[in-house]
Amino acid sequence: MRFITLTAILTTLAAVPAMAQFGNPGGLDPGTRESAPGVPVPGQTNVPDRLFTTLAAQGGMVEVDLGKLAQQKSRNDAVTAFAKRMIDDHGKSNARLEQLAKQAGLQLPTEPAPDQLDVKQRLSALNGSVFDAEYMRVQVTDHQKTVQLLLWVIASGENGDLQRFASDTLPDVLHHLQLAQNIVSQLTGAAPPPTN
Amino acid sequence: MSLLIKSFSAVLLALPFSLSAFSDPLPPDLTYRPLPTLPLSRVKAADEAQKAAVVQRQSGLLNERYDLSDRAMQGVMMSGGRKPVQQGVRVKLAAGLTWDALAGMSSDGIREKNLLPPGFLPLPHVKHATGGQVFPDRQIDEIRRQEGRDLRRFDVNFDFPDHITPEFPPPIFLTTRPELGDVSRGQLLTIRNFYEIMNGIVTPVQMEGLRLLLTPFPQEEFNQTEDRKVAEQSNGVTCLDCHANFHTNGAFHLAPDVRPQAARFRLDTTSLRGLYNQQIHGSKRSLRSVEDFTEFEQRTAYFNGDHMSATRKGVHLPSRPNQVAMMAQMQNIIDFPPAPKLDPMGKLDRSKATPQELAGEEIFLGKGHCAECHIPQLSFMDNMMHDLKLERFYQIGKTYNDLVTLPDGPIKTFTLRGIKDSPPYLHDGRLPTLADTVEFFNLVLGTKLTQREKDALVAYLLTL
Numbered sequence: 129m130r131f132i133t134l135t136a137i138l139t140t141l142a143a144v145p146a147m148a149q150f151g152n153p154g155g156l157d158p159g160t161r162e163s164a165p166g167v168p169v170p171g172q173t174n175v176p177d178r179l180f181t182t183l184a185a186q187g188g189m190v191e192v193d194l195g196k197l198a199q200q201k202s203r204n205d206a207v208t209a210f211a212k213r214m215i216d217d218h219g220k221s222n223a224r225l226e227q228l229a230k231q232a233g234l235q236l237p238t239e240p241a242p243d244q245l246d247v248k249q250r251l252s253a254l255n256g257s258v259f260d261a262e263y264m265r266v267q268v269t270d271h272q273k274t275v276q277l278l279l280w281v282i283a284s285g286e287n288g289d290l291q292r293f294a295s296d297t298l299p300d301v302l303h304h305l306q307l308a309q310n311i312v313s314q315l316t317g318a319a320p321p322p323t324n
Numbered sequence: 325m326s327l328l329i330k331s332f333s334a335v336l337l338a339l340p341f342s343l344s345a346f347s348d349p350l351p352p353d354l355t356y357r358p359l360p361t362l363p364l365s366r367v368k369a370a371d372e373a374q375k376a377a378v379v380q381r382q383s384g385l386l387n388e389r390y391d392l393s394d395r396a397m398q399g400v401m402m403s404g405g406r407k408p409v410q411q412g413v414r415v416k417l418a419a420g421l422t423w424d425a426l427a428g429m430s431s432d433g434i435r436e437k438n439l440l441p442p443g444f445l446p447l448p449h450v451k452h453a454t455g456g457q458v459f460p461d462r463q464i465d466e467i468r469r470q471e472g473r474d475l476r477r478f479d480v481n482f483d484f485p486d487h488i489t490p491e492f493p494p495p496i497f498l499t500t501r502p503e504l505g506d507v508s509r510g511q512l513l514t515i516r517n518f519y520e521i522m523n524g525i526v527t528p529v530q531m532e533g534l535r536l537l538l539t540p541f542p543q544e545e546f547n548q549t550e551d552r553k554v555a556e557q558s559n560g561v562t563c564l565d566c567h568a569n570f571h572t573n574g575a576f577h578l579a580p581d582v583r584p585q586a587a588r589f590r591l592d593t594t595s596l597r598g599l600y601n602q603q604i605h606g607s608k609r610s611l612r613s614v615e616d617f618t619e620f621e622q623r624t625a626y627f628n629g630d631h632m633s634a635t636r637k638g639v640h641l642p643s644r645p646n647q648v649a650m651m652a653q654m655q656n657i658i659d660f661p662p663a664p665k666l667d668p669m670g671k672l673d674r675s676k677a678t679p680q681e682l683a684g685e686e687i688f689l690g691k692g693h694c695a696e697c698h699i700p701q702l703s704f705m706d707n708m709m710h711d712l713k714l715e716r717f718y719q720i721g722k723t724y725n726d727l728v729t730l731p732d733g734p735i736k737t738f739t740l741r742g743i744k745d746s747p748p749y750l751h752d753g754r755l756p757t758l759a760d761t762v763e764f765f766n767l768v769l770g771t772k773l774t775q776r777e778k779d780a781l782v783a784y785l786l787t788l
Contacts, residue, residue, distance in 0.1 A: 150454075152453050152454040153362070155360075158361050158362060166371070279584045280350070280584050280586070283453040299720065303721075
């Protein structure tokens with residue numbers, strides 16, 4: 129079943145016409161081999177692509193991890209629904225990223241970054257409404273960072289497939305950010321997000 | 325004592341742990357521009373090889389969004405009499421949809437059904453990942469002819485057709501000598517001809533300011549380093565390369581005030597006419613004086629918000645009392661073009677205006693809500709920034725030609741005096757004609773104007 133969903137997603141994505149990306153050749157790595165001028169040969173491990181896949185994979189991993197933690201710890205419906213959505217959505221995009229990384233010959237990390245492990249440890253020690261608010265606040269920060277990461281690779285990345293992945297993912301990440309901000313607002317009385 | 329050392333060591337030991345949470349792993353070039361990594365010859369070859377596809381992709385986007393055909397309004401010319409004003413709504417609607425039907429829908433409905441005309445969305449730069457100033461051909465050719473200076477980029481071309489841009493060269497009107505009318509002699513002011521054209525018309529202070537405004541200084545894409553986008557080593561660009569004759573030639577760039585690159589929105593050069601009444605400067609920065617603006621643009625590589633990068637290419641740090649003040653004083657004597665139907669309070673003279681223009685004024689002041697920001701007595705602006713919240717109508721975060729469409733946030737109110745002279749409209753030039761701006765604001769402000777009212781409003785805007 130899961131395989132079917134994944135296949136369906138990949139097929140849908142493949143059906144979307146490839147959007148041409150035009151980066152700034154001035155920013156290419158000196159060693160980059162090009163299949164066309166300014167277009168890196170696929171499968172190379174350029175610094176921006178490697179950095180992006182590493183950070184995106186770690187981010188996705190943490191979202192699923194923390195989502196599971198929230199499902200165990202929280203009794204708040206909004207928080208658990210959000211956590212489920214994180215597990216589902218990031219599960220899917222992690223799978224797509226893994227596929228793309230494999231095609232590009234990039235090794236994905238197996239462990240989150242140290243600061244992400246710290247956050248998980250900190251959240252594990254919390255309970256009840258304190259956990260809910262803190263988990264959701266972490267979600268806001270994490271999604272803000274992910275927005276930055278995706279924006280960065282859309283302009284500064286080199287691998288077109290990874291850039292398209294970022295373009296496809298960004299609207300969902302912005303939506304998640306907004307959901308998280310709304311829940312923080314409900315839980316803490318903080319101002320709701322500025323956009324719709 | 326030893327206790328103190330102990331507690332101090334304890335703090336030191338604890339420090340790395342508490343700091344580790346701040347070791348943010350986001351990429352280093354989100355804020356700072358990366359240094360060039362390849363020799364110019366290789367970058368140039370790659371850019372040139374991509375150019376045709378880059379230009380074609382942008383023209384594809386423009387044609388998908390707009391009807392860019394040359395349809396001039398009968399008998400309506402820009403203020404110099406050199407170019408007709410374009411007529412009609414050019415933003416394309418989804419098949420089967422009408423403007424009235426669209427205006428009747430809720431913002432949520434339009435967003436959910438993805439019905440906002442793409443021409444209302446933020447407009448990407450021709451090559452967004454690179455960005456930088458792009459000049460129209462007329463400017464490039466004239467500067468080449470007069471100064472032998474190269475403004476033609478090897479990686480991109482200007483995108484809008486000539487008839488959607490301001491007339492060239494635009495006329496120049498001075499607050500100090502209104503009786504002379506246009507003092508440009510039909511020429512583009514450059515470092516070569518400014519003295520001859522302005523001798524006896526401006527003061528020594530203004531003349532020196534003008535000279536500086538026409539002196540090229542190195543800029544991000546126009547300089548002597550391998551980071552440039554012109555074939556020849558370049559002395560740079562001047563203030564008036566974009567603000568041609570203190571108006572605009574439609575040259576565009578990316579907003580200096582936003583990062584990272586994919587989130588920077590396009591900026592259409594604004595006119596400097598009527599600067600003397602303008603209290604805030606920069607679409608996002610709200611700089612409080614033209615002196616601040618002038619000084620700052622010189623040191624941050626003309627609209628890149630990047631003093632680091634500017635310094636590498638040869639920064640110009642004009643002296644505030646001796647140079648900036650003079651540049652500001654020159655800019656502050658640039659007047660709007662004549663508007664013979666307006667009275668001293670900015671209202672239509674009933675003995676001169678047509679019934680349709682008067683009807684348009686009534687809508688402007690009332691049902692259209694235009695005058696709430698574009699206040700006639702204040703040169704049709706309010707010296708404020710406002711957020712139209714266009715993102716109510718579209719899903720944010722989609723990528724179009726490497727620009728990610730994000731909320732614009734508050735943007736400065738621009739003047740409407742002489743507005744027929746400065747297409748395309750809005751801060752990024754996303755709207756080709758005045759009729760487009762009327763449809764845009766009809767939707768955004770929910771004013772539900774009839775076709776007759778929209779036509780009257782356009783007729784009124786032409787009198788300003």
